Amino acid sequence: MDAVNKVINEDLQKERDKCKFNVAELTAFLDGGDKFTQKRREKENRVFSIQGLRDAVPDEYMSHKERYENAVRKAVIMHQTLGTLEDKTLTEYETARLALRATTSSAIFKENSPLMLHYSMFANVIEGQGDEKQREYWLKKINNMEIIGTYAQTELGHGTFIRGLETTAEYDPKTEEFVLNSPKLTAYKWWPGGLAHTANHCVVMAHTYSQGKSCGIQPFMVQIRDLETNMPMKGVKLGEIGAKLGFNTVNNGFLGFENHRIPRDRMLMKNSQILKDGTFISSPNSKLTYGTMVYIRVSILGTMANTLGRAVTIATRYAAVRRQSQPKPNEPEPQILDYVTQQHKLFIGIASSHAYYISCFWLWTLYHRVTKELAVGNMDNLAELHALACCLKATTSADAAVLVERCRLACGGHGYMLSSNLPQIYANVTAANTYEGENTVMLLQTARALVKAGMQVAQGQKVSPSMAYLADQSKMAKWDSSVDGIVKGFQKVAAGKVAACLASLQRHTNNGQSAEDAWNLTSVQLVAASEAHARVILLSVFKSEMDVQTLTLSGETRTVLFQLVQLYTIYWALEKVGDLLLPTTTTTYSVSICDTAMRCDGWMDETSLFEKSTIQTSARTGIAGLVLSGLVYDSAVYPELVHQSLTSWPLQ
Ligand SMILES: CCCCCCCCCCCCCC(=O)SCCNC(=O)CCNC(=O)[C@H](O)C(C)(C)COP(=O)(O)OP(=O)(O)OC[C@H]1O[C@@H](n2cnc3c(N)ncnc32)[C@H](O)[C@@H]1OP(=O)(O)O
Numbered sequence: 058m059d060a061v062n063k064v065i066n067e068d069l070q071k072e073r074d075k076c077k078f079n080v081a082e083l084t085a086f087l088d089g090g091d092k093f094t095q096k097r098r099e100k101e102n103r104v105f106s107i108q109g110l111r112d113a114v115p116d117e118y119m120s121h122k123e124r125y126e127n128a129v130r131k132a133v134i135m136h137q138t139l140g141t142l143e144d145k146t147l148t149e150y151e152t153a154r155l156a157l158r159a160t161t162s163s164a165i166f167k168e169n170s171p172l173m174l175h176y177s178m179f180a181n182v183i184e185g186q187g188d189e190k191q192r193e194y195w196l197k198k199i200n201n202m203e204i205i206g207t208y209a210q211t212e213l214g215h216g217t218f219i220r221g222l223e224t225t226a227e228y229d230p231k232t233e234e235f236v237l238n239s240p241k242l243t244a245y246k247w248w249p250g251g252l253a254h255t256a257n258h259c260v261v262m263a264h265t266y267s268q269g270k271s272c273g274i275q276p277f278m279v280q281i282r283d284l285e286t287n288m289p290m291k292g293v294k295l296g297e298i299g300a301k302l303g304f305n306t307v308n309n310g311f312l313g314f315e316n317h318r319i320p321r322d323r324m325l326m327k328n329s330q331i332l333k334d335g336t337f338i339s340s341p342n343s344k345l346t347y348g349t350m351v352y353i354r355v356s357i358l359g360t361m362a363n364t365l366g367r368a369v370t371i372a373t374r375y376a377a378v379r380r381q382s383q384p385k386p387n388e389p390e391p392q393i394l395d396y397v398t399q400q401h402k403l404f405i406g407i408a409s410s411h412a413y414y415i416s417c418f419w420l421w422t423l424y425h426r427v428t429k430e431l432a433v434g435n436m437d438n439l440a441e442l443h444a445l446a447c448c449l450k451a452t453t454s455a456d457a458a459v460l461v462e463r464c465r466l467a468c469g470g471h472g473y474m475l476s477s478n479l480p481q482i483y484a485n486v487t488a489a490n491t492y493e494g495e496n497t498v499m500l501l502q503t504a505r506a507l508v509k510a511g512m513q514v515a516q517g518q519k520v521s522p523s524m525a526y527l528a529d530q531s532k533m534a535k536w537d538s539s540v541d542g543i544v545k546g547f548q549k550v551a552a553g554k555v556a557a558c559l560a561s562l563q564r565h566t567n568n569g570q571s572a573e574d575a576w577n578l579t580s581v582q583l584v585a586a587s588e589a590h591a592r593v594i595l596l597s598v599f600k601s602e603m604d605v606q607t608l609t610l611s612g613e614t615r616t617v618l619f620q621l622v623q624l625y626t627i628y629w630a631l632e633k634v635g636d637l638l639l640p641t642t643t644t645t646y647s648v649s650i651c652d653t654a655m656r657c658d659g660w661m662d663e664t665s666l667f668e669k670s671t672i673q674t675s676a677r678t679g680i681a682g683l684v685l686s687g688l689v690y691d692s693a694v695y696p697e698l699v700h701q702s703l704t705s706w707p708l709q
Pocket residue numbers: 156173176177178208210211216217218219220250344345347348350351353356357360439440443491492493494495498502505506
């Protein structure tokens with residue numbers, strides 16, 4: 058194996074040599090600047106040089122228990138290592154941006170870390186829901202790993218419907234304690250990562266009662282295990298939920314309570330409070346309790362960018378080194394990358410990964426702005442943030458799962474091998490369709506906001522900036538096959554779908570249906586309208602952010618990035634050709650230029666055997682990448698046809 062490792066595959070090297078742009082420049086652009094590239098590499102080099110982080114045996118040959126124990130062992134080393142590299146001089150945004158790119162964890166854990174929830178939701182829920190004293194007390198313990206925690210919301214009976222949670226927390230003013238109970242089996246917490254054996258604390262979302270009255274769903278910090286023995290505390294029942302498609306080392310567990318008492322100050326009281334005598338002071342907005350979910354939904358865009366980037370890198374490298382068939386007699390078998398069908402499968406993955414990165418940073422900026430506004434009591438933009446986070450989480454995770462599976466199929470039989478790592482990547486990516494808000498449910502949340510905006514437009518009222526295009530449709534000029542033109546086409550499609558939903562809701566209520574039944578009867582269209590809106594946002598943000606952010610880049614790098622924008626836009630125009638009412642056309646791909654993602658060593662945190670043995674990489678540094686061909690649309694008739702279709706759009 059070692060001898061093989063020293064030789065870089067000839068075809069791969071040739072592709073890298075053909076690169077027309079400055080790889081370092083593009084890498085720094087994606088990282089957010091040279092400073093971050095340096096920091097990322099420092100982290101990667103440190104982590105990847107640790108012998109103890111390598112698996113003696115591939116995960117898939119271990120038992121369930123061995124896998125978990127191996128993951129715990131690595132999680133401890135990772136924590137010790139990363140702790141020493143922490144940079145306190147970075148702003149919160151910079152730290153988040155670095156975390157998004159320096160995903161060493163995905164290279165170390167094929168099925169994720171058992172501490173995943175500790176670092177993500179547990180820490181964030183204390184930050185977002187704890188009062189000042191609670192934040193000061195708990196965050197120190199969390200950061201020092203004095204306690205290990207998770208986020209326990211979902212129950213066996215209810216995941217989506219939070220208001221239906223059955224775990225109860227009843228305030229007892231005599232002892233100034235809350236009494237936690239799981240009155241039924243369906244009230245058991247079910248799913249929280251790390252709960253099975255790893256966590257000794259968790260934030261429990263529970264239906265809260267005081268003075269005999271419901272105080273809604275509130276968060277509580279609960280110690281569930283003894284810190285010395287790791288055994289469950291009195292009145293706490295714990296266990297593991299069992300083997301899953303993926304996430305097997307995340308250690309998802311169940312949790313039930315039987316008269317488990319906790320002090321009053323364990324309720325996280327930033328937003329709502331229960332005073333010593335039991336008086337309930339309600340949050341200014343009950344949805345503030347859901348803030349951690351919004352934060353993770355925003356992060357998921359970045360996770361999708363990384364996960365898809367890894368899959369498409371593996372598949373593109375494979376396409377460069379794999380030769381198959383003999384279309385021209387007496388000539389060698391071509392690289393499968395030369396087949397246009399193969400390029401069609403892979404390039405959209407490269408473009409989408411970039412689109413998700415850009416959209417994630419854009420959404421992060423909005424998230425930080427809204428968080429600052431909330432801190433001073435301004436809720437004006439919370440609904441818009443929620444609507445955007447829901448539809449973008451749903452659309453990017455759904456697309457990423459499809460595209461990762463396409464990458465797996467693009468590797469033929471080898472993609473079916475676990476050693477390709479593509480099946481495990483798929484198992485990770487498809488989970489995001491369900492966790493942090495099931496995708497259909499998320500799209501329906503955005504649809505609520507779209508319907509509201511549609512009604513406001515009809516009444517001549519102002520709507521939120523991301524939905525302002527709904528009001529502009531009548532003024533909208535002709536559109537064409539330029540990127541901006543296609544974005545306008547998509548705006549028209551989304552506006553048309555929203556209008557159709559409003560008409561359907563109206564029709565059903567006029568026919569005597571209740572508002573709820575009218576909503577259910579219209580829900581297939583509502584989901585479609587919400588997805589169309591997400592497409593508008595993804596396409597327009599990708600284009601406009603690239604316009605602004607690439608100004609200082611060299612012409613070659615800008616060109617290749619704009620080819621990705623163009624590819625992404627045109628791909629979706631063709632995918633949604635029915636929506637755009639485009640009659641069948643003979644538009645063809647004429648593939649000639651381009652490439653990108655796999656040139657940047659940001660993608661190089663893949664540790665699979667497959668990559669190392671079959672396709673040689675220069676392991677995490679200075680990957681020159683492959684020269685693929687870019688995509689140029691070659692159809693003179695295209696703009697005309699699109700335009701004609703749009704002018705016959707029945708709902709405009
Ligand atoms: C460091 C980071 C790394 C990241 C790695 C990632 C992987 C990490 C691993 C992750 C592992 C996985 C970990 C996990 O999986 S943790 C568990 C995650 N669980 C969920 O996400 C549950 C999904 N369900 C919900 O969120 C709610 O119950 C929904 C939203 C469905 C309905 O709710 P409800 O029935 O109560 O509400 P309503 O429909 O009557 O609507 C009422 C109004 O409220 C507004 N509204 C609703 N929600 C919000 C909100 N959030 N902010 C602002 N507003 C909000 C809404 O628009 C509406 O407004 P209006 O129309 O009336 O004006």
